[in-house]
Amino acid sequence: MxxxxxxxxxxxxxxxxxxxxxxxxxxxxxxxxxxxxxxxxxxxxxxxxxxxGAIDLHTHMSDPFGGTVSSDSEFTGTRAAACGGVTTVFDFAKQKKGMHLPEAVDIKKKAYENRACVDYALHCIVTDLMEDDQVLEEFADLVKDGVNTFKCYSVYKKEGIMVDNQQFAAILEQAGKVGGMATLHAEDAGVVDYLTEKYVKEGKLSPWYHYMSRPEWAAAQADISAIHMAMHLHAPLYIVHMDNKEGVEAAAKAKMEGYPVFVETCPQYLEFTSEVYKRADAVKFVISPAIKNEESREALWKALQTGVIDTVATDHCPFTTEEKNWGKDDFTKIPNGCGGIENRYPYLLSAAHDGRLTYERVVQVCAENPAKIFGCSEKxxxxxxxxxxxxxxxxxxxxxxxxxxxxxxxxxxxxxxxxxxxxxxxxxxxxxxxxxxxxxxxxxxxxxxxxxxxxxx
The missing domain is CATH 2.30.40.10 (Urease, subunit C, domain 1)
Structure with missing residues (x-):
């Protein structure tokens, strides 16, 4: 029946x-x-x-970070997704140093077996190309097995997951050659590390200095560099959680010139500004990249309305109040991340109800574009x-x-x-x-x- x-x-x-x-x-x-x-x-x-059903392209379930693990498991996170109108989530298979990519994918697949409440797909986080770039040779097999995206971080050097420009160029080019695509968390590591050390030495440790150490220009510098690199390598690029005006402008220019540059943002960057870091509950908003100023928020809304932004995801990575409060007096000790998997579709549909977007545009950025861009032919x-x-x-x-x-x-x-x-x-x-x-x-x-x-x- x-x-x-x-x-x-x-x-x-x-x-x-x-x-x-x-x-x-x-x-x-x-x-x-x-x-x-x-x-x-x-x-x-x-x-x-x-x-x-919505597709959330960016979630972190059971993800170790900041001395703890994100509070949603593969079960509880996908349960929340279902109740927020999400029927497919993308999570990350994280390569550890010395680990081959298929092993990382197998580990994450097993974490989802018999636990997932909605369908799931995986991106592979690349942290180590190993000797003679042997990991690059694994890209083609992963694409054949249905994992066609390779995430890189231009930050988190001390945590051991950053790739440098030489590595990123190789990943960009190889992914494009085999029917995949590189995705990037774009913040300039040198700037972030310099500013963080500077404010710590000066005793400026409140959550406000989380934002000050990850300002608009630190993110923009990484966005612009990555877009420039992708254009000259003729490789597709997907920038996750876009948060700043200059980055949006660089992406818009590349798109106008016909380059395959795709842009994601998140509801937290559309709704809030850096003023949240002055609030009594500021620790809740400590995420990376940091929430930016009103000028950037307005630029993101314009980009969403005009089609420069291709998708809206969540970067769902919540931590408990107790864990967030570890750093209430030292922002460097706050686990970075917030939840949102159950809120994104309702938030954007509410914006459509209020006339800020069309319902059609919400469906496009939450369901149709994610399926088309990332090869989900049945979704x-x-x-x-x-x-x-x-x-x-x-x-x-x-x-x-x-x-x-x-x-x-x-x-x-x-x-x-x-x-x-x-x-x-x-x-x-x-x-x-x-x-x-x-x-x-x-x-x-x-x-x-x-x-x-x-x-x-």
Whole structure:
């Protein structure tokens, strides 16, 4: 027996229209008006929108950082995702020094087995090219196995995960050659380390100096350098969590000139400014890159509205209040990261409700573009033959963020108290209802590994 959603408004990346949607098993089988009820369970969604399940391209589950581990596991993080309208998450397989990339991928896959509440895909974090760049030779096999993106950090030298420009150039070029793509956390390590040491020596240790040690220009310098390198190597580049005006401008220029440069931002950079680091609860907002000034926030919104920004992800990496407070008197001891996996779709849909974006644009940056850019051929849109990853959204609901509606394992959120106008009320993963009016009703293990196609960008 299938399911027939009747009388809803289907939202795509280009239009909204009244239609019924039929799913059979795990797939969408029909989209049209006045579809007849066959051997179906009919679900009346009058007054509601039918959206594709969102794809969160940037999450860190069970990720060791700052002397602890991010508080959401592969189970609790994907449970929260389901309740926020997310049906596919991307996480990171982190290479340790001396480790081959397939081993890193296998370790992370095993962490998700029988725990994932939604489907999952992996990026591979590259930290060590080893002797004779032998790790570069592993890229092609990973792409064949469905892992086609290779993340690099231009910062965190002391933590042992930074790559230098020589290594990054090799990764950029090799990834592009084999149907993959390099992605980059872009901050200038030399600037960040210099400023951090400077403020520590001066005894300036409040959370405000987390921002001051990771200013706009430190991020912009890394953005501009990476874009320049990618252009001259004729290699695709995806910049994660874009946060600053100059970086946006450099990406826009490269796009106008026809280069395959893709840009992601996150809700925290759209909603907040560096003023949060003066608040009493400033430790909650200590993330990297740091939240920037109002000028950058405005530039990000403009870029989102005009198409310069391709995707919105979360960089979901929460830590408990106790852990955050380790550094309330010394910003260098604060684990960097915040949650957001359950908040991104509602936040952007609320912005559409209020007229700041269109609903079509939200679907584009949260579902369709992520699927297209990263080779998820079965995901991202409401079309016949695609996976039946659907979200039923009620534009009339008003919901206030807080612990009583959240499903993360963390005890706080930067989104506590935020008022959402409209909210997802049901999430279907490949045809199975897994979240219903704020209650998770799926099972650990519902999620599967998404094997992605080689990229052609």
């Amino acid at each position: 299938g399911i027939l959603f009747k009388n809803g408004t289907v939202v795509t990346s280009t239009t909204m229209y009244q239609a019924d949607v039929r799913i059979q098993g795990e797939k969408i089988t029909e989209v049209g008006q006045d579809l007849c009820i066959k051997d179906d369970q009919a679900v009346d969604v009058s007054g509601k929108y039918i959206l594709p 991202g849109s409401i079309q016949v033959g695609k996976d039946a990853d659907l979200v039923i959204y009620d534009p009339q609901m008003t919901v206030t963020g807080g612990p009583d509606i959240m499903h993360t394992a963390c005890d706080h959120s930067i989104w506590d108290g935020y008022e959402y106008h409209g909210y997802p009320v049901q999430t279907y993963l490949r045809g199975k209802l897994i979240a219903d009016h704020g209650i998770y009703i799926g099972q650990a293990g519902d999620g599967r590994f998404v094997k992605r196609s080689p990229l052609h960008v």
